[in-house]
Amino acid sequence: MFLKAYTGYSDRKLMERLSTDYSFQFFCGVYFKPTDQIPGFKLISDIRSELSSKMDITSLQSILAHSWGKYLSDTHVMLCDATAYESYIRYPTEVKLLWECCEWLYKQMKKICKMAGLPMPRNRYATQKSKYLSYQKSRKKTFKNKRKRIKSLLYLLDKLAGQLDTIVVDLPAYIQLPTRYYKRRQTIAKIYEQQSYQYQTGEHPANKIVSIDKDYIRPIVRGKEVKRVEFGAKVNMIQAGGINFIEHLNFDAFHEGIRLQSSINLHKQLFGYCTHISADGIYANNANRSYCKKEGIFTSFVRKGKPAKDEKQRKEIRKLLSKERATRTEGSFGTEKNHYNLHKIKARTSKTEMLWIFFGIHTANAVRMIEKITADKVPKQAA
Incomplete structure (x- = not known):
């Protein structure tokens, strides 16, 4: 890996x-x-699946921090930020998702009927396929045409699911369908339920599924100018001595602002103590400010209230901390995505995707450690 x-x-x-x-x-x-x-x-792939089933991120990172800690400097300073590592999926739309469900059900029905020697039930799959292709080729996809396609595909999806259920119930005993078939059917049933709700109410359902292959992926609104929504795992990361560690990894969207206290606790577990923190404005809520003040931790947050007597010096330290976070932490995210196979993650399950992210991050860390370890050993050899 x-x-x-x-x-x-x-x-x-x-x-x-x-x-x-x-x-x-x-x-x-x-x-x-x-x-x-x-x-x-x-x-x-077999090794990746085996490792992912036994991986414990917390204990593995403790081992790495213990081994690397003696070569790191300024480990009392914690830089904190969050990023998203996107999965390798096509950009999801309601029409594409519904069509993929219909296509999968039709192919399964065709395969099962051939195995059992049964005739194919009549449906309007071929007609809807032609209309779907025409819709996809059109330059302007109006709201009216989109609603029309969704309505037709919801009707076709419901009909195909009913026909397939009827066929499966009457299958001979010697034909056994695999577990993944039933898992995919559950996913498609959930998609139908969510898309029907969205079509009728206009509201986005909770825990919306965007891919039938990766049903654990959720849309994560990042608010970026170029890419407003990303699809993949969101990671809250801490950095000490130029090395990144995963504090929290989840495929559901979460508010990183409430993760600062747990980030400080992780930093203390890995390196013993923390005196300075740099994080962006989303972490600067009152609860985090009070906690840092209680623990005697200096932050890069913009000060509230009247300026202190040594405000000029404090401002310089905050400026330096913010610059370190903006360059080191955010720069490391780009390095990992562009050079360590984390740009579009091609894993097939949630566990293997987490393993993929873990090794991408810590492979980048290991490469950074080469320079640090070499720099530490050169003076000793010369002496």
Whole structure:
């Protein structure tokens, strides 16, 4: 997983490189002879699934902090910020989502009828397919046409689900459908319920599903000028000594402003104590201000009330802290996304996606640590 995050290779290309590159084999502690049968690239997916089922982020980060702590400077200063790591999914719209559900149900019905030797029930799938393609090709997708498509697809989805249920009930005993079939049917039923509610009321449902393949993904409103909504995992991150640690990771949107106290607690667990904090304005609520004052922690928050006697010096420190957060923390997010395989995460489950994010972040940390460890050892060797 380290090599995958470091190189950005696909599973297939990574296995090809591992089977021919001795440096990769040496790093992984394996050796393939010319006569050996090379494992298939699916092995990497199996390893990822196995690791994700046993991963404990808290304990792993404690081990890393303990190993790296002696090489880090200014660990009493905590920089805090949140970001979103997007999943590899097409941009979701109501029409696309409903059509994907109809298409999946129709293909399953066709496959099951062929296995059981049953005739295909009559429906208007072909007609709706033609209308859907025409709608997608149109340049201007008006609100009226969109409502019309949604209404038609909701009707088709309900009809296909009913027909498929009738077929499955009468299946012979020797035909057993896999567990993933029933899981996908539950997801599609939930999508139908949510889209019907949104069509009738005009309100967005809670925990809205945006992908039938990744039903755990939720829309996260970030309020950015270029990208208002992102689809993936949201992470509240802390940074100490230039190294990032995950404080909270969730696929549901959350308010990072209420995570400051837990961030301070994590920082204390990893490094012992905290004297200075830098975070953006969303963290500067009254509860966080009171907590930091009680703990004797200096923050980068804009001061409320009358200026102190040493306000000029305090202002300079706040300015320096804010600059460090804006450059170091936000810069590290861009580095991880552009160079450590976190731009669009192609994992298939929530657990493997969390593993993917963990290794992307800490692979970037490991590369940063090379310079810090080398700088620490050079003077000793010279002496």
